Amino acid sequence: MSLPDRNNPYSFNEFLEWRKTVDYYADDPFIQKVVAHYTGRDRDEVDAAARDISLKASFRWRDMADSIAWPEKRPWMMHYDGHGNRIDRIVRPDETMTMEKEIFGERLFAAGDTEWVKLIRMFIIYQNGEACIACPVTCTEGLVKLLEKYADTPETRRILDHCRDGFEDDVAIGAQYLSEIQGGSDVPANVLEAVQDGDTWRLYGTKFFCSATHADYAVVTAKPRGSEKVALFVMPSWLPGDKEREKRNSFTIDRIKWKMGTSELTTGEITFNGSVAYPVGPLDRGVANVVGIVLTYSRLTVGLSAAAFMTRAVREAKKYSEFRDAFGITIGNFPLVRAQIEEIDNFTKRTTAGAFRLYSEFLSLPGGLKGGLVTDEPPETRRKRFEVRELIMLQKITASWDCTDVIRRAMSIFGGHGVMEDFSCLPRLYRDSAINELWEGPRNVLLTQMHNDFKRASEWYPPGEFISSILKGSDPGLVEEISQEFEELVAHPDLFRGDEATLDVCRRWDRLCHRICHIYQDCALAEVEGLVPAGMEE
Ligand SMILES: Cc1cc2nc3c(=O)[nH]c(=O)nc-3n(C[C@H](O)[C@H](O)[C@H](O)COP(=O)(O)OP(=O)(O)OC[C@H]3O[C@@H](n4cnc5c(N)ncnc54)[C@H](O)[C@@H]3O)c2cc1C
Numbered sequence: 331m332s333l334p335d336r337n338n339p340y341s342f343n344e345f346l347e348w349r350k351t352v353d354y355y356a357d358d359p360f361i362q363k364v365v366a367h368y369t370g371r372d373r374d375e376v377d378a379a380a381r382d383i384s385l386k387a388s389f390r391w392r393d394m395a396d397s398i399a400w401p402e403k404r405p406w407m408m409h410y411d412g413h414g415n416r417i418d419r420i421v422r423p424d425e426t427m428t429m430e431k432e433i434f435g436e437r438l439f440a441a442g443d444t445e446w447v448k449l450i451r452m453f454i455i456y457q458n459g460e461a462c463i464a465c466p467v468t469c470t471e472g473l474v475k476l477l478e479k480y481a482d483t484p485e486t487r488r489i490l491d492h493c494r495d496g497f498e499d500d501v502a503i504g505a506q507y508l509s510e511i512q513g514g515s516d517v518p519a520n521v522l523e524a525v526q527d528g529d530t531w532r533l534y535g536t537k538f539f540c541s542a543t544h545a546d547y548a549v550v551t552a553k554p555r556g557s558e559k560v561a562l563f564v565m566p567s568w569l570p571g572d573k574e575r576e577k578r579n580s581f582t583i584d585r586i587k588w589k590m591g592t593s594e595l596t597t598g599e600i601t602f603n604g605s606v607a608y609p610v611g612p613l614d615r616g617v618a619n620v621v622g623i624v625l626t627y628s629r630l631t632v633g634l635s636a637a638a639f640m641t642r643a644v645r646e647a648k649k650y651s652e653f654r655d656a657f658g659i660t661i662g663n664f665p666l667v668r669a670q671i672e673e674i675d676n677f678t679k680r681t682t683a684g685a686f687r688l689y690s691e692f693l694s695l696p697g698g699l700k701g702g703l704v705t706d707e708p709p710e711t712r713r714k715r716f717e718v719r720e721l722i723m724l725q726k727i728t729a730s731w732d733c734t735d736v737i738r739r740a741m742s743i744f745g746g747h748g749v750m751e752d753f754s755c756l757p758r759l760y761r762d763s764a765i766n767e768l769w770e771g772p773r774n775v776l777l778t779q780m781h782n783d784f785k786r787a788s789e790w791y792p793p794g795e796f797i798s799s800i801l802k803g804s805d806p807g808l809v810e811e812i813s814q815e816f817e818e819l820v821a822h823p824d825l826f827r828g829d830e831a832t833l834d835v836c837r838r839w840d841r842l843c844h845r846i847c848h849i850y851q852d853c854a855l856a857e858v859e860g861l862v863p864a865g866m867e868e
Pocket residue numbers: 506507508509512513514515516539540541542589591592597765768769770771772773774775778
């Protein structure tokens with residue numbers, strides 16, 4: 331019975347009280363199981379680090395991330411100061427600056443910490459969405475890894491120290507500027523020019539997508555004058571002593587973009603006019619190093635952050651379904667709602683388990699990362715390296731795609747409240763997730779790259795054997811079926827022809843790659859649920 335009541339007593343307080351007290355790690359038995367399964371001998375250390383950072387991320391940083399998402403707090407550009415000096419200051423709210431200082435102050439990439447500690451800390455921080463943190467954290471990681479391999483001058487070694495361990499309480503932030511106006515996917519077609527002037531290299535030209543524009547250093551792709559090969563450089567945003575004076579390193583931030591997601595972070599368009607930059611790695615290996623090192627880390631992070639975004643969204647949707655009533659029934663008791671919750675929960679768990687399993691395979695690569703399809707190693711190592719390379723791309727396209735879907739479906743559990751930006755963080759996570767699909771290699775580019783890779787590698791790694799190896803543990807009938815279709819599609823000459831046969835191959839390739847990644851993730855999930863402690867058998 332429902333009689334009129336002019337003082338409608340309804341409130342969301344019970345749900346909000348729960349939400350206020352959730353600890354992202356301590357209250358999530360599944361992620362604890364994942365950690366216990368994949369982190370081997372490091373598990374106690376990883377568990378302790380997770381509990382520690384979760385106390386900050388789940389409460390203080392969560393509130394800061396929510397607060398800076400308000401439209402009136404969006405960052406904006408101040409091109410000139412009051413005395414006519416060009417400064418291109420990115421003006422951001424105090425909360426952003428404070429949270430950034432605290433998170434970078436955690437020294438996520440400090441020398442000596444285990445990779446698993448870093449990974450779990452990132453997973454927990456990413457549950458707060460982009461928040462002007464996720465992208466710069468990943469970019470800094472890529473920069474650190476690049477410099478750990480190539481820093482060989484006082485300048486580059488200093489940048490490495492600054493990003494990794496920091497100077498006193500100042501830990502530097504990295505960015506990566508590759509994309510140009512004519513195209514972001516085709517890095518070899520970059521035209522930004524690098525000119526050697528005595529011992530100094532200087533950059534000239536433009537970049538069209540420069541996120542984390544407030545960063546201290548950026549990895550920049552450019553062609554040395556007269557060369558057709560892209561080289562990699564690290565460019566300080568300010569030369570020593572200039573940051574305080576806000577005198578940028580001979581570049582201007584021409585404008586910042588108005589974008590749908592990751593809105594708390596700026597993406598700028600930049601003109602370089604003689605910016606000092608330091609070469610990293612051989613000048614003719616820029617593309618191999620940027621893809622093989624920098625983008626590898628970013629793509630792994632996209633998979634991890636997709637799992638983190640889903641975890642947060644699904645946790646809140648699930649709880650809401652236990653709180654909200656409609657037609658006198660708690661909505662989670664409607665079989666339709668329950669089935670949807672179960673499905674998105676399963677997507678979240680498979681994505682999380684898959685991300686950790688892939689990371690464990692990544693960590694097992696002998697000698698760490700190498701750019702390109704390396705050919706001078708023993709066959710087993712070469713195959714393992716190839717598997718990880720392709721799985722990173724498979725995960726990037728699948729996890730980012732699923733994430734947007736899962737969050738949209740989680741939003742629908744909230745009904746109309748699902749799209750209200752001031753009701754929950756789900757709309758923000760949804761917008762951020764749409765960006766994750768695009769940057770660090772959009773879907774079609776990676777699908778094409780994988781097709782090319784499998785063709786090139788098929789002599790020493792037949793596609794069917796690849797499938798059997800990465801899907802080991804799955805139903806043999808299913809593996810056989812997938813292997814056959816995979817071999818057939820890889821045998822197609824390329825994905826560039828305009829004929830019907832190629833269109834058909836493209837449709838099937840897109841679907842099949844997605845499916846393969848799901849099966850890989852399902853194997854990981856089964857492993858986690860079966861609780862076979864990886865790495866602890868001996
Ligand atoms: C919010 C945001 C922030 C960004 N920040 C940065 C940044 O900080 N640094 C940076 O360097 N870049 C950044 N990017 C750029 C991003 O990496 C590029 O947008 C991306 O690489 C694609 O480039 P493009 O936009 O020029 O698309 P294009 O290269 O023009 O591609 C357009 C379409 O064509 C498809 N396509 C292209 N090539 C192929 C192919 N060979 N086969 C099949 N299909 C193909 C693509 O999949 C896509 O669907 C950012 C992008 C966004 C959205």
